[in-house]
Amino acid sequence: MNRQSLPIRDHLLELRRRMTWAAGSVFVTTVIAFIFHEHILILLMGPAEGFVDIPNGKPIYTDLTEFLGIAAKASLLVGLFASLPFVLYQVVMFVAPGLNPKERKYLYAMLPISLIVFVIGAAFGYRILFPPMVTFLLTFGSDVATPYIRIGNYVNLMLSLLFWMGVIFETPVVIFFLAKIGVVTPRFLARQRRWAVVAAFILGAIITPTFDPINQTFVAAPIIILYELGIWLAKLAYRGRPAPDMNLDTES
Secondary structure (H helix, E strand, C coil): CCHHHCCHHHHHHHHHHHHHHHHHHHHHHHHHHHHCHHHHHHHHCCCCHHHHHCHHHCCECCCCCHHHHHHHHHHHHHHHHHCHHHHHHHHHHHHHHHCCHHHHHHHHHHHHHHHHHHHHHHHHHHHHHHHHHHHHHHHCCCCCCCCCCEHHHHHHHHHHHHHHHHHHCCHHHHHHHHHHCCCCCHHHHHHCHHHHHHHHHHHHHHHCCCCCHHHHHHHHHHHHHHHHHHHHHHHHHHCCCCHHHHHHHHHC
């Protein structure tokens, strides 16, 4: 039966069923992640090799519940990411019946690609971006003050940067999908190139916790490169589309 022919009550029941399965998967993976929370936190501290130079060689916590809270938060985010394929599968299964076959094909293809790209972005941040950034933060002003790094502050910063770098690396995928369904065109994207460069440096200033231009450039440069890659993918997506679509774009 077509999704459009189902009454609203059946839509809501289907939505509740999908959300229940998704929430259950997040709960299970979060519990498993919490069991291994020490390994997760140690992994997150990997880029902070400068910890060996601070007192006790590891971060501190100043509130009685701070460590427990940050362990739970890290476990929740790891559990959410670990269950993301299953959660997205539930979303796709709920949305797919309302799409035409061509749109469903694009959706099924973009799902695994988006997950892989997100992991690549987070890995880039973890391996390339964060070590020099953390070193800068740990050494800046060390001759004036002794750094006692709170684990809550450090882990929150690390998880935030991992998340945003993963999202940023989704840029070419999103552009390709939008071009494929005709929302944007390569010509339009090329005309917005200078604004993309400005936006990249603004995002670099927002995402990085430092004020130095070097670390901000480390973030802005991949955004600009990914945008250029998105333009190339948009051209690939537009290949074979009928000419009227391009004419509409030039008139607009």
